[in-house]
Amino acid sequence: MANAGSATPILLLLGVVPPVRVKGNGQLEIVETVGKFLGQVLERVGNETLPSEAELMARIPDVFCWISWPELDKCVRDAANSYTAGQDSGDASVKRIAAFIHNAVAWHG
Template identity: 40%
Template sequence: MPDPQPPAPLANTSVLGRLLEEISWEGRLVRGYRNGGRGRENVLTAEVLGPLSYLPRSTFLAAVFRAAHGADETRELLAREAEQSQLTLLPDESTLSPGGTVVQPDGLLTTPSCHVLIESKGMGKSAFQREQLSREYLCVLRDAGPARPLLLLIIPNEPPVPVKGHGRLSIEAAINLYLEPVLARTAGLDVPAEDVVARIPESVAWLTWSELQRAVADARIDLTAVPASVAGTVERLKADLLTAIDWHSQTARG
């Protein structure tokens, strides 16, 4: 009788585990987390996406997708498939070409029909890097394969968005800024530049942190038929998410 195959090693997929992995690379900057990470983009993202992944997704995650702007058909499909989604915080990096440009979004969400890169910006004055949106947009187009691609931006304020060295731009303009040179360095995406540009409206969406917070706060779910402990769990997770956004936003106001 052949020996049984050893079990595959468990991957680091938890929200806390992914956050700690990211923090471990920050060296001396790790001291900036002593106040609980207030104002830190990755901490805010973890404290929101974590509860959002555990709350009933057909109610709360679906409400977040429906509250966003742009790519209406894809967002509605995501809302319908929310319960089947797989969500990873700070996923492994992707390269646009072998040994080339690295892309690491803040989140990766997949459903049976969709492939979503999540890029979040904290409550402070952080700006997008010059090529960042061009890179992430082309990355999601390529990596989605036959699925519907979506680049979802969670930002502190409505567009235009700040881009280093270029002031504030519309999201489409920020993507177009370096699209041609980044496309030239992208392997596995054999699409004419004009077609890539034409797909931006159907492949990019955004919402603010306050809109996300309001979507979760206003989402309605009937908990009368479930045990009190289950209803309490839902309410506690929801409260943690809402409080996290309030807590981090105090840094921006202060």
């Protein structure tokens, strides 16, 4: 956040959908999770250029995004099925990558 300038930084939670499991705290929503630990993190970081804790908390909906593994798999498969490179070898490469991602998600799931 201190170095973002006018850009909006993104924190991507890959493979999870809120509420998220927080060690020793059960499952919490994103705002609860960040609110629980942000003050301690800001003290430890000691960066005076960061926005205030209240400003950072207000920006949570703009900064955090997430996608579950099944959603990611579906997005990749849908994109691969609608993609055309104009060459058979390009189309086949995209489909192989999509299949690799599908198999990895299935294997880890």
